[in-house]
Amino acid sequence: MKKILIFGSSGQLGSQLINLLKDDYELIKISHKDLDFNKFYLIEDIILKNNPDIIINCAALTDVDRCEIYKNEAYNVNAGAVRHIIRPLKVTESYFINISTDYVFNGITGNYREDDLPDPVNYYGLTKLLGDIYANSYDNTLIIRTSGVFLNKGFPVFVYKNLMENKRVTAIPGYYSPISAFNLAMAIKDIIPLNRTGILNIAGNKISRYDLALRISEMYNLNKNIDENNIELKAKRPFDSSLNIERAKKLINFNFYDIDINLKHMVIK
Numbered sequence: 001m002k003k004i005l006i007f008g009s010s011g012q013l014g015s016q017l018i019n020l021l022k023d024d025y026e027l028i029k030i031s032h033k034d035l036d037f038n039k040f041y042l043i044e045d046i047i048l049k050n051n052p053d054i055i056i057n058c059a060a061l062t063d064v065d066r067c068e069i070y071k072n073e074a075y076n077v078n079a080g081a082v083r084h085i086i087r088p089l090k091v092t093e094s095y096f097i098n099i100s101t102d103y104v105f106n107g108i109t110g111n112y113r114e115d116d117l118p119d120p121v122n123y124y125g126l127t128k129l130l131g132d133i134y135a136n137s138y139d140n141t142l143i144i145r146t147s148g149v150f151l152n153k154g155f156p157v158f159v160y161k162n163l164m165e166n167k168r169v170t171a172i173p174g175y176y177s178p179i180s181a182f183n184l185a186m187a188i189k190d191i192i193p194l195n196r197t198g199i200l201n202i203a204g205n206k207i208s209r210y211d212l213a214l215r216i217s218e219m220y221n222l223n224k225n226i227d228e229n230n231i232e233l234k235a236k237r238p239f240d241s242s243l244n245i246e247r248a249k250k251l252i253n254f255n256f257y258d259i260d261i262n263l264k265h266m267v268i269k
Contacts, residue, residue, distance in 0.1 A: 001024075001025060001026050002025050002026070002053040002054060003025065003026045003027075003028065003050065003051070003052045003053050003054070004021060004025045004026070004027055004028070004052060004053065004054040004055070004056060004192075005027075005028040005030065005046070005047065005050055005052035005054070005055045005056070005094075006018065006027060006028065006029055006030065006055075006056050006058060007030050007035070007043075007055070007056070007057045007058060007059040007081075007085070008030075008031065008032070008057065008058030008059030008060065009027075009029035009030055009031045009058070010029075010031035010032065010033065011031075011058055011059070011060075012149060012150070012151040012152065012153060012154075012181040013058045013099065013149060013151075013181045013184060013185060014029075014031070014056075014058040014059075015151075015181075016151065016181045016182050016184070016185035017056065017058070017185045017188060017189070019185075020185050020186065020189045021189060025054075028046075028050050028052060030046060030059075032059070037059060037076055037077045037080075037081045038073075038076050040076075040080060040081065040083075040084040041084075043081060043084045043085055044084055044087055044088045047085065047088045047089070047092060047094070048088045048091065048092065051092050051094075052092065052094050053094060053095065054094060054095045054096075054097070054192065055085060055089075055094050055095070055096050055097070056097045056099070056188070057081075057082060057085060057096070057097065057098045057099060057135075058099050059077060059081065060077060060078055060099065060101075060128070061073060061074050061077040061078055061124075061127075062101075062124070063124075064103070064122055064124045064233075064234075064235045064237070065233055065234035065235050067122070067123045067124035067127065067235065068122060068123050068124070068234040068235040069234060071123055074123055074124060074127045075127050075130070077127075078124070078127035078128050078130070078131050079127045079128075079130035079131040079134060081131075082098060082130075082131040082134045082135050083131075083134040085098075085135075086134060086135060086137060086138040086141070089138050089140070090138075093140065094140070095140050095142075095192075095195060096135065096138060096140060096141045096142070097141075097142045097143075097144060097188065097191075097192075098131060098132065098135040098141060098142070098143050098144070099144050099146065100128055100131065100132050100143050100144060100145045100146070100199075101124075101125065101128045101145060101146065101147070102145060102146070102147040102148075102176060102177065102203065102238070102241035102242070102243050103120060103122065103124055103125035103128060103237075103238060103241060104118040104119075104120050104125050104128055104129040104132065104145070105118055105119060105120070105125075105238055105241055106119040106120070106121050106238055107121065107174065107237070107238020107239040107240050107241045108238075108239070108240070109240065110175055110206065110239075110240030110241065110242040111206070111240075111242055111243070111244045112145075112201070112241070112242070112243050112244060113201070113244045113246075113247070114145070114198070114199040114200060114201055114247060115199075118132075121236045121237070121238055122235040122236050122237070123235065124235065125238075132199075136199075139197065140195075140197060141197055142191070142196050142197050142198065142199075142200060143198070143199045143200070144188065144191075144199075144200055144201075144202050145199060145200070145201045145202070145203075145243060146179060146184055146201070146202050146203050146243070147176045147177040147178060147179065147203040147204070147241060147242070147243050148176045148177065148178030148179065148203075148204075149178075149179060149180075149181050149184060150178060150179075150180060150181065150266065151180060151181040151182065151265065151266065151267050152266075152267040152268070154178070155178070155209060155212070156178065156212065156216060156263055156266055157266055157267075157268065159171075159212070159213045159216045159217075159226075160216055160220065160222070160266060160268060161268065163213075163216065163217055163220075163222040163223055163225065163226075164220075164222060166223060166225065167225070168225045168226070168227070169213050169225065169226045169227075170226075170227055170228070170229050170231055171208070171209035171210040171212070171213050171226060171227070171228050171229075172209060172228075172229070172230060172231060172233075172237060173208070173209075173210070173228055173229075173230060173239065174208065174209060174237060174238070174239045174240060174241075175206050175207065175208050175209075175239070175240040175241070175242050176206070176207070176209070176240075176241050176242055177203035177204045177205060177206050177207075177241075177242045177243045177245075178203075178204050178207065178212065178259070178262065179202070179203050179204035179256075179257075179262055180204075180257070180262040180263075180265035180266070181265070182265045183204070183256070183257050183261075183262055183265065184202055186254070187202045187248065187252065187254050187256070188202070190252045190253075190254050191251070191252060194251070194252070196251065200247060200248055200251070201243040201244060201245050201247065201248060202245060202248050203242075203243040203245055204256065204257070204258075204259060204262055205256075205258060205259055206240075206242035207259055208228075209228075210226065210227075210228040212259065213226045214226060215259060215260070215263065216263060219260065219263060
């Protein structure tokens with residue numbers, strides 16, 4: 001049985017991967033409670049001690065505005081940690097999957113393909129791009145770029161909770177390709193045996209945040225107290241960071257759920 005080490009095992013994606021992979025692989029689960037990502041030497045020690053066949057890095061600081069304020073923390077988690085993950089891989093020769101983001105792009109054109117040139121507009125995107133660069137320096141790496149991952153957190157959950165409490169929801173203008181952590185984990189499970197390297201987009205269908213909020217209100221019969229406006233945020237957002245997933249569709253025989261099915265995977269606490 002192959003051994004998979006999952007960094008970020010308690011997060012939205014990590015928890016779903018554990019549920020889907022536990023019967024087929026020996027899992028080593030490392031969460032933020034087990035590891036301070038500021039202590040880089042511990043990352044290397046964990047990898048060398050466990051000698052995994054596969055490493056999946058789901059750990060990230062994804063709060064875009066927090067990244068803009070706490071830049072050292074953002075760099076350490078999103079980039080520095082990746083740099084230290086790949087160092088011992090020359091010894092272990094593990095297959096490495098690094099989870100990246102649509103926010104490495106500037107959002108001018110949208111429908112971004114794997115070979116499009118990154119140009120982040122905020123510090124979160126920059127740190128994730130640096131993480132990609134570090135990851136890509138190791139040959140046996142797959143970088144998965146995704147968009148708006150949600151399960152018990154994320155914009156869809158925010159919308160649902162606020163509409164349930166009859167609060168007004170303001171959606172910032174723009175488009176992205178949201179996907180549930182469950183659907184993303186299912187795709188990753190199918191990709192692992194292929195030992196694919198390079199970059200691969202895995203995401204949902206393009207939709208505006210405003211239309212997504214309306215869809216949630218309709219699905220759950222909630223009020224439509226929703227508007228679309230720019231609001232003051234610490235970090236700039238790309239206007240259209242939607243991802244093209246044609247390469248993934250050709251690579252794996254996988255059901256990329258439409259937005260309505262993805263939304264049914266929300267976990268409301």
